[in-house]
Amino acid sequence: MTQIAKLALEDGTVFTGTAWGAIGERDGEVCFNTSMTGYQEILTDPSYRGQIVTMTYTEMGNYGVNLEDLESEKPHLAGFVVKQLSQRPSNFRSQQSLHDYLARHGIVGIAGIDTRALVRRLRTQGAMKGVISSIDLDNESLVRKAKNSPGLVGRDLVREVMPTAPRNWTEGLNTWAKLPLESNPAFADKQLHVVALDYGMKWNIARHLSDEGCRVTILPGTATAEEVLSYEPDGVFLSNGPGDPEPLVYAQDCIRGLLGEVPVFGICLGHQLLGLAAGAKTFKLKFGHRGANQPVQNLLTGKIEITSQNHGFAVDDTTLPACLEVTHRNLNDNTVAGLRHKEFPAFSVQYHPESSAGPHDSRYLFRQFREQMLAQEAATPSS
Numbered sequence: 028m029t030q031i032a033k034l035a036l037e038d039g040t041v042f043t044g045t046a047w048g049a050i051g052e053r054d055g056e057v058c059f060n061t062s063m064t065g066y067q068e069i070l071t072d073p074s075y076r077g078q079i080v081t082m083t084y085t086e087m088g089n090y091g092v093n094l095e096d097l098e099s100e101k102p103h104l105a106g107f108v109v110k111q112l113s114q115r116p117s118n119f120r121s122q123q124s125l126h127d128y129l130a131r132h133g134i135v136g137i138a139g140i141d142t143r144a145l146v147r148r149l150r151t152q153g154a155m156k157g158v159i160s161s162i163d164l165d166n167e168s169l170v171r172k173a174k175n176s177p178g179l180v181g182r183d184l185v186r187e188v189m190p191t192a193p194r195n196w197t198e199g200l201n202t203w204a205k206l207p208l209e210s211n212p213a214f215a216d217k218q219l220h221v222v223a224l225d226y227g228m229k230w231n232i233a234r235h236l237s238d239e240g241c242r243v244t245i246l247p248g249t250a251t252a253e254e255v256l257s258y259e260p261d262g263v264f265l266s267n268g269p270g271d272p273e274p275l276v277y278a279q280d281c282i283r284g285l286l287g288e289v290p291v292f293g294i295c296l297g298h299q300l301l302g303l304a305a306g307a308k309t310f311k312l313k314f315g316h317r318g319a320n321q322p323v324q325n326l327l328t329g330k331i332e333i334t335s336q337n338h339g340f341a342v343d344d345t346t347l348p349a350c351l352e353v354t355h356r357n358l359n360d361n362t363v364a365g366l367r368h369k370e371f372p373a374f375s376v377q378y379h380p381e382s383s384a385g386p387h388d389s390r391y392l393f394r395q396f397r398e399q400m401l402a403q404e405a406a407t408p409s410s
């Protein structure tokens with residue numbers, strides 16, 4: 028028998044659809060993602076912690092779920108909203124259905140609602156708190172719960188998804204993810220050591236670093252600068268991660284202690300934290316950027332990159348200290364999409380050069396990090 032589920036927004040709107048995935052109730056900030064494919068990568072991106080994600084594309088689940096395309100151990104989002112859930116996954120790599128996968132991991136889903144109406148509402152009014160439920164079907168009660176839910180602002184969600192202990196990463200990109208023209212035979216004789224500060228890191232970032240000839244040590248995002256430097260890294264990577272960057276003072280302190288000591292590269296939350304550490308401020312975007320075809324211009328080369336994005340906060344242009352330079356801009360709304368430190372070897376991007384899922388235009392940034400580490404090493408007299 029089909030079970031009913033509801034999605035209620037804090038503005039009083041209630042959508043009624045069918046329950047799938049886990050039966051239950053969760054609150055979160057409701058956001059939309061415009062990617063047509065890549066639901067596995069989206070579900071397992073820890074940056075979605077605390078969010079109910081709506082896909083604008085109409086059918087999800089059609090190629091099932093495999094255990095190779097995961098971006099972390101499990102799905103982290105609060106709920107998943109689709110127009111239509113495919114009943115018959117068909118792909119040679121599929122190992123289970125999307126319904127079974129979400130049910131197994133306790134993620135509540137709703138299908139069959141007018142996702143266009145939902146997205147237009149979010150686009151017009153901005154991101155809203157919401158509740159997805161298949162156990163409480165009372166509209167008033169659900170709207171009240173949506174209004175009273177904590178939302179994202181001011182919360183530390185990193186501690187809910189980051190690893191608790193250090194680990195070594197050795198896995199590279201899968202063969203189908205490699206670009207045939209980009210091999211670099213010189214990598215074999217030069218192993219760089221990167222410490223990746225994990226605030227909820229997508230695994231494809233570590234795979235890329237590994238493919239750039241780096242030995243990767245992953246440390247919890249709460250590590251101090253002293254702890255990081257005790258590993259004697261050639262470079263430090265600042266990962267993506269969930270929620271509001273502002274309350275993550277421990278991470279900003281750590282980064283401040285690393286600047287000038289070692290080359291730094293940040294992605295998404297890591298980019299926002301680098302900005303905050305250097306003295307800029309961040310702000311909440313009206314409804315965020317989430318999708319696999321967001322245009323960005325590299326201001327240093329003039330080239331346009333089509334990028335994968337997932338963020339609801341951004342570095343505020345008007346607060347940049349003199350030591351930071353904007354290197355990339357989002358061409359949809361002109362927000363800051365990349366930064367460079369003028370005094371120290373440190374740079375960051377607001378988008379996802381590791382794609383997964385998404386276009387591969389921005390992979391050059393991993394090579395840029397490698398080159399920065401080599402340049403730093405060449406400039407440092409050996410003791």
Ligand SMILES: NC(=O)CC[C@H](N)C(=O)O
Binds near residue numbers: 074267271295337
């Ligand atoms: N993908 C990310 O790292 C997201 C960064 C931050 N949580 C934001 O929403 O803006």
